[in-house]
Amino acid sequence: MAESVYAKLVGARLRGQMSYRASFLMQCLAQAVNQLAELAIILVLFNRVSALGGFSVSEVVLMYAIAGTAFGIADLVAGQLDELPTYIRTGTFDVLLLRPLSTLAQMMASDLHLRKVGRIAAGVGALVYALGHNDIAWSVSTAGLVVLAPISGAVIFSAIWVAANAVCFWVVDGQELANTVTYGSNAFTSYPATVFGPWLRRFFAFVVPGAFVAYYPALALLDRPDPLGGPALLGWISPLVAVAAAVLAGLVWRTAVRHYRGTGS
Amino acid sequence: MIEVRDLRREFTVTTKVGRFRREKRVVRAVDAVAFDVAAGEAVGYVGPNGAGKSTTIKMLTGILVPTSGHVRVCGVEPSRGRRELARRIGVVFGQRSQLWWDLPLRDSFELLRAIYRVPAGDYRSRLRECVELLELGPFLDTPVRQLSLGQRMRGEVTASLLHGPELLVLDEPTIGLDLESKERLREFLADLNANRGTTLLLTTHDLDDIERLCPRLVVIDRGTVLADGALEELRAEVAPERVLVIDLEKPSGELAGLPGVTSSRVELNGLRHHLTFRRADTTAAALISAVATRAEVHDLVVVEPEIDDVVRRLYARR
DSSP states (O other): OHHHHHHHHHHHHHHHHHTSHHHHHHHHHHHHHHHHHHHHHHHHHHHHOSOBTTBOHHHHHHHHHHHHHHHHHHHHHHGGGGGHHHHHHHTHHHHHHTSSSOHHHHHHHHTOOGGGHHHHHHHHHHHHHHHHTSOOOOOHHHHHHHHHHHHHHHHHHHHHHHHHHGGGGTSTTTHHHHHHHHHHHHHHHTSOGGGSOHHHHHIIIIISOGGGTTHHHHHHHHTOOOTTOOOGGGGGOHHHHHHHHHHHHHHHHHHHHHHHHTSOO | OEEEEEEEEEEEEEEEOSSSOEEEEEEEEEEEEEEEEOTTOEEEEEOSTTSSHHHHHHHHTTSSOOSEEEEEETTBOTTTSHHHHHHHEEEEESSSOOSOTTSBHHHHHHHHHHHHTOOHHHHHHHHHHHHHHTTOGGGTTSBGGGSOHHHHHHHHHHHHHTTOOSEEEEESTTTTOOHHHHHHHHHHHHHHHHHSOOEEEEEESOHHHHHHHOSEEEEEETTEEEEEEEHHHHHHHHOOEEEEEEEESSOOOOOTTOTTEEEEEEEGGGTEEEEEEETTTOOHHHHHHHHHTTSOEEEEEEEOOOHHHHHHHHHHHO
């Protein structure tokens, strides 16, 4: 029953967007091109070098593809949180508090942009290509990982989105900071963690668990040991990291809303 | 229906002092406010800008948590039972919309039906009633962004009533509306209160709203309640003077020496006389018969002090 409410909220948003079909298709395409532009950068890079952080072009594309798909899904589900400062400033957030639903779920359902499917499609396309161009020992577990990795990644990204944007409840113009973390972690996850300096790596790998989005799962798929010396297990625990991240983000959101309503300060 | 005791809400305001220093200051927006609203009442909550009206409303509806004090709305503590309370009250903000900007009104209502899980039968009958009384029919399928303010407000009120709330809280519902829209809305709300027994609490700057809708008003200024009572009583208390305007058949000089009259003014070359008197000193009837012994009366009217005047005097009294 509760799910059907959100389904209806989302459905209503989509109806609004589908009423301009041509423009919708153009936007879808634009999103896909956007996503693939990042791929082009990677390919250009590999024209100059034969390996990036110890990984070949198809291995990097695999990481990029998992990350891109995950980010696309997260952007579709949680990207609306970018509107939070506007919601707070205009008092629309108060309206959400007047309804018998969770504020976070309402925020997520508030303005789903279906055009972002274009980005996901580009990510999946790249993933299919990368899977065909890497030497992967196919088994039930690796196949499961291929499906689970982007989904776990999407949950991790969404959690990052929620937690980072919750800052806006304290700092009205915290948007810039939030964007640095959300879009920054996207940039991080598209490349092997080995190309970054140790501090940035630690921050994005463990504080913001970006390395669990694509880097570790890709290592597991490729059956490669972590050049940084991490245990092989790390490649398989992304779903657990995702659950932990989601719980943590939920708590951050709750604290933030409490602060907004006046008990947290 | 509403129970408020010793309600306080403080905000911390940070102001820049010099280039880098910032000073924190605690502002008490609502200070020891107390009042009750019984089921079926219609209460106006009035006060100047920044008096603490909206802050109180936000605490009553569960948006803000009080710094201290006791609040119960429909038996629920709003800050803890936000979602439960949401099902039982309706809230209309004049300045912000609860409708979906790019959807037709009808779709917005459908979504609200799903959100509040309103049974289909109840939903249909409530919607039908609102559509009829507020004349929503002609623009039910228009996207909200294309509606005029008056049309949108009628939509907002409908939206807040679809789940059949026991209490309707309205924050500046008539702000910016033209006279006709205001009147139509007031008529609807008065009917809602009288015939369906929905309790009303409204904040407003427009004292006509109060005059028309609220037998009782709570006046607040600088966070504290200045007065609470029937409009009539408040009037008698702070503005005890009434004016008898009397038109005579033949011109006459100033009617001096009438018992209870504190001042008088003559207009239209002695045809119209404004006689100011205090309620406590004499009655309009006594004064009229006193005038009738002196001159032939053509027409008369008793003027009560304007409600703005009443509120202004309340502010001035503190």
